[in-house]
Amino acid sequence: MIKVIDPRPSVVSQRLSGVKKIIAVTGFKGGVGKSGLSCALSLAFTEKGFKTGLFDLDFSGASDHLILGAGNLFPREEKGLLPPYAHGIKFMTASYFSSNKAIALRGASIACAIKELFTVTIWGELDYLILDMPPGVSDAAFEVMNLIPSAVLLPVQTPCGLSAEVLKRSLEVYEKGKFKIPGIVQNMAVSKEKGFYSQIFYDKKWPKAAGKADKLIKTSFYADAFRLACKLDKDGSL
Amino acid sequence: MHEWALAESVIKTLKNQKKRVSKAEVIFGKLQDIDREIFSFAIEELLKQEKDFRPVIKICEEEAVFECISCGMEFDLKKGLEDAGEKENVHFLPEMVKVFIKCPGCGSRDFEIKKGRGLSIRIKEK
Ligand SMILES: Nc1ncnc2c1ncn2[C@@H]1O[C@H](COP(=O)(O)OP(=O)(O)OP(=O)(O)O)[C@@H](O)[C@H]1O
Ligand SMILES: [Mg+2]
Ligand SMILES: [Zn+2]
Numbered sequence A: 001m002i003k004v005i006d007p008r009p010s011v012v013s014q015r016l017s018g019v020k021k022i023i024a025v026t027g028f029k030g031g032v033g034k035s036g037l038s039c040a041l042s043l044a045f046t047e048k049g050f051k052t053g054l055f056d057l058d059f060s061g062a063s064d065h066l067i068l069g070a071g072n073l074f075p076r077e078e079k080g081l082l083p084p085y086a087h088g089i090k091f092m093t094a095s096y097f098s099s100n101k102a103i104a105l106r107g108a109s110i111a112c113a114i115k116e117l118f119t120v121t122i123w124g125e126l127d128y129l130i131l132d133m134p135p136g137v138s139d140a141a142f143e144v145m146n147l148i149p150s151a152v153l154l155p156v157q158t159p160c161g162l163s164a165e166v167l168k169r170s171l172e173v174y175e176k177g178k179f180k181i182p183g184i185v186q187n188m189a190v191s192k193e194k195g196f197y198s199q200i201f202y203d204k205k206w207p208k209a210a211g212k213a214d215k216l217i218k219t220s221f222y223a224d225a226f227r228l229a230c231k232l233d234k235d236g237s238l
Numbered sequence B: 001m002h003e004w005a006l007a008e009s010v011i012k013t014l015k016n017q018k019k020r021v022s023k024a025e026v027i028f029g030k031l032q033d034i035d036r037e038i039f040s041f042a043i044e045e046l047l048k049q050e051k052d053f054r055p056v057i058k059i060c061e062e063e064a065v066f067e068c069i070s071c072g073m074e075f076d077l078k079k080g081l082e083d084a085g086e087k088e089n090v091h092f093l094p095e096m097v098k099v100f101i102k103c104p105g106c107g108s109r110d111f112e113i114k115k116g117r118g119l120s121i122r123i124k125e126k
Helices: A008-015 A034-047 A064-068 A107-120 A139-147 A161-176 A220-234 B003-016 B036-048 B084-092 B094-100
Strands: A002-005 A019-026 A052-056 A089-093 A126-132 A152-157 A185-189 A198-201 B023-029 B056-062 B065-068 B111-115 B119-124
Touching (some): A008 A107, A019 A034, A034 A089, A034 A126, A034 A185, A034 A220, A052 A064, A064 A089, A107 B094, B003 B036, B003 B119, B036 B056, B084 B094, B094 B111
Parallel strands (some): A019 A126, A152 A185, A185 A198
16 A cells, blocks of 8 residues: 655754744734734734744734735755745745735645645744734634644634634634633723733734834834733743 | 755654655756756765665656636747746746746636646655
């Protein structure tokens, strides 16, 4: 009998062995602020002096390079792919490989491509690796859950009732996967509310600062994200 | 040179098999266009670090075959991917072929890579 094996998953844990903590920013609906928060957290951890990586796993909606204003970067090829630095963050994204064209792929293809990049990306030593997840519990999300069972899940939701309802159901799936979930982050908050791990308030300056890192770090969105980074860093349960 | 990272995954996978592997075939899907020389060199170097693990590894190539999900047409790589940048992108991330080429029958980008995508291992088991 002939056995056919995909060799790639065997090295993924080795590739991440120098990474102390992996935080997957999820949200179960589109547009709740996952990408913005992933970028802001990465900038905040870097500002705090941590070695930080950011991996944009939302292949079809890749936007972290636009938020950070990280055009014209490309990984260096050595014994794998070394992610280039964007504002001090080791940054990996599928947009390096798409020549500015739209990435329209089925879920199975995205899952396969995610596996490929986890196989060949050399992250080295990192204190934090932030994963910007695609919306929903999709093929891509399952792939990440399989490959990286040690990831901490940070779900984002907005005050909209529908978003909360969808999130609750999706979290059940993740909890079965035994992921650590410190709590829910409410984004675009308009008033103080209890029950959240952290609140990020609505900030009309945030969207306007996209693409300009020096402006991003002056917004109140960033200040809220910075507080969240401090809380995550102090959280002994993670 | 990221062939190294791929070669590592091959050695690790062979070592992880429950039954000791003495012979294996490594299939190169032509879409990924892995550099055979660099890959073989990496395998040699990696095996030097092993004490008594010395499997015979044979490399075979597999042509890339696509099948359009919209119209059912089967096609290959003969036309398409002329651009060096696009070729390199597909070398790193084979799925990107769907960003750069279309089905020659109906123009759809919704096609399946049926064969010859990237790296796989074949082992004979008794
Ligand atoms: N706290 C906030 N205040 C104001 N605008 C915000 C806030 N958070 C996010 N936005 C805006 O909402 C939009 C969506 O944000 P973002 O792209 O980060 O969401 P996402 O969850 O990653 O979306 P997708 O599901 O499409 O990946 C952006 O234009 C962003 O600037
Ligand atoms: Mg996003
Ligand atoms: Zn077609």
